Amino acid sequence: MKEIVLALKGITKIYPGVKALDDVSLTFEKGEIHAIVGENGAGKSTLIKTITGAIAPTAGTIAFGGKEYQKLDPIEAIRVGIGAVYQEFNLIPYLSVAENIFFGRELRQGAFTDMKAMCAETEQILNELGVRIDPRARVKDLSVACQQIVEIAKSVSKEVKVLILDEPSAPLTNSETQSMFRIIKKLKAKGVTIIYISHRLEEIFELSDRVTVMRDSKKILTLDTGETDRKSLISHMVGRSLSDDYPRNESDCCETTLQARGLNTAYVNNITFDLRQGEILGFAGLVGAGRTEVARAIFGADAVTSGEILLFGKPVRIKSPADAIKNKMGLIPEDRKSHGVLLSLAIRNNITFSSLKHISRYGYLNKKKEDAVVHTLKENLRIKAPSVNQQVKNLSGGNQQKVVLAKWLATNCDILIFDEPTRGIDIGAKQEIYKLMRQLAESGKSIIMISSEMPELLGMSDRIIVMHEGRIVGELKKEEATQERILEMASGEAGGCGCNAN
16 A cells, blocks of 8 residues: 555635636555546646645645644644645745755855855755756746756755646746656655645556546546546546547648748747648748747747738838737737736726727727627637626636637737637647638638647647747648658757756
């Protein structure tokens, strides 16, 4: 029998009108990597917050370290050895790595902070994790991957027994993710229990020992990962069968809608390609290859120093996003929360934000037109929300992405640029986004899709442009494209995290 380090018994959390957790009982074993999967809204975040003491359960108990708790508070959770690394890092950017790791419990020599001792201990912790990061470096100067490692090191420095990782690979490249996996496996070997949450099922199968499926606020089942497969796991997550196939292109790509000719910016060089009506044109490359920068150049967010853009064969001047919008272009950005939506505003306001001139006259908003546009798009895109007046910050990632898309469809744009269209979105919502993209292409829209997920890129793209170090290095037809071919063309600098993992 393996040692149980953490046990949840009948955990229930009720908010007014909503049962966020429904009688969840679950055990975690010493030294295991235990994955938790489920669609957005399944109850994963509430469960994590209960374990870390951020919220108190309405009913149930938490057993840890030989004691049983009706609830934990965050300070007690840290004290007994529970740590968490969330998607939004809890680091102070202008402090050093060592100062962040020991923040609030600084080592002292008399009345003064002992920076030398903190740096020495930080270096020892990082060495044990198999990475090299300067303890005196300011956090703001580190890559996202290194900041992730600093968060992990902060928990390790507190002698963590259970470490929760919430979507840890979302901002990382493939090589950075593999470096993080090596760190996780070292912690497992030392007996640390890892609770791993991710929408990327390939990571679940590569990394975890057991996997728990949650759906509709309940625990559905826990399995040894080796005893299940992707199709079965997805079926348990969504409660129905989903096709693994990507929607096929049933139309012919014909007229050229957009042409880039020798575009140069501060970030990309000599970008030349064509985009056709009714197609999804994929952009592949390692992080830092310049894919997002091409999108920003076309959309007027970055200054073009030379070259030209043609729309339907005619040269156009796009010096700002406002010019792009006038030319019927839309951009669904990589970071939707920072650049795609206004989180504190309602769904209604977000959808009509870029198309107010279409629903206004003489400076006055036509409420009837606004209602018609908003409700039609909400229904057509199947945005799940009780009301169009709900704040966007309260929606799931998939529904936030649909709101961004609705915003551009309200402008009646012809060209859509999707930058990492399904990042941080659960498997069910992904398939909805894929279907929407294909439907838009078949209706005559032209789509540029930038993606770091190889199956998505291969499954959705009609053609693929491959980039390396700010330049286009090749183009592949759908039938020519393979993962090996794309990686071969995109290879060069590994795009590592700036720290060396052994």
